């Protein structure tokens with residue numbers, strides 16, 4: 001007999017973790033999938049939740065967007081683990097991401113940070129293994145930083161999180177990471193400033209018409225320069241390209257935007273990598289991007 005399905009009692013920003021999970025699972029079920037993620041499919045099937053009613057069908061190729069953004073993060077984690085096979089990956093706002101199962105090398109240490117209600121649900125659905133650690137704590141609370149082993153390399157990621165913070169909070173978080181994790185890197189995602197302005201006004205909806213929580217922070221070249229200057233320990237800020245996806249938006253329009261000067265600054269989503277100097281003097285030249 002099938003075990004009873006779990007009802008996630010989430011709302012507000014924590015509920016958006018179900019949306020991104022649903023998009024990855026939707027994409028992973030397709031024969032022409034851009035992301036392999038059987039664990040996400042398993043999770044969606046284990047939940048008692050009206051996914052269709054809340055998030056609707058795949059209008060606007062949103063699952064393609066989620067899949068290719070996820071692939072950029074996966075590639076960054078794999079790259080880090082090639083250089084630091086026993087390193088620590090800290091995933092801020094991990095939600096119900098199943099990235100560990102996509103990229104694990106059998107040696108990495110994994111620290112997942114999210115709000116208590118999400119960590120409680122994750123613990124029930126995806127119990128920790130010996131190399132995984134779940135911390136119920138806001139990403140803005142420095143307590144999680146005390147729990148991270150810095151001896152074998154650290155990569156911090158933040159996908160789908162920073163837009164919910166105020167600009168001063170984002171700058172403070174990045175500056176504190178630079179201070180506390182010299183030599184580490186941080187990969188994050190940000191909506192464009194024009195998109196976060198629409199989200200701040202409550203103008204965005206899921207394809208099912210359900211309002212999306214407001215966003216307060218977004219990226220453009222000016223903001224990239226501000227973020228780069230948030231701490232003297234930041235030695236690099238790189239704009240990571242999205243791979244081409246499928247369909248009109250992700251297969252054609254966004255790849256065209258990405259290669260077109262000026263227009264590229266209007267892309268809807270940015271994924272960037274920050275590097276924090278280790279004080280050894282071997283850091284690359286200070287070279288703001290954006």
Ligand SMILES: C[S@@+](CC[C@H](N)C(=O)[O-])C[C@H]1O[C@@H](n2cnc3c(N)ncnc32)[C@H](O)[C@@H]1O
Pocket residue numbers: 013014015016017020021092093094095096097113114115118137138139140158159160161164
């Ligand atoms: C859009 S979901 C992204 C989840 C996951 N990163 C993904 O891509 O599927 C937003 C996540 O941010 C988490 N979150 C919101 N505020 C947070 C905070 N202050 N600290 C840590 N996590 C937070 C939510 O609980 C939720 O899991």
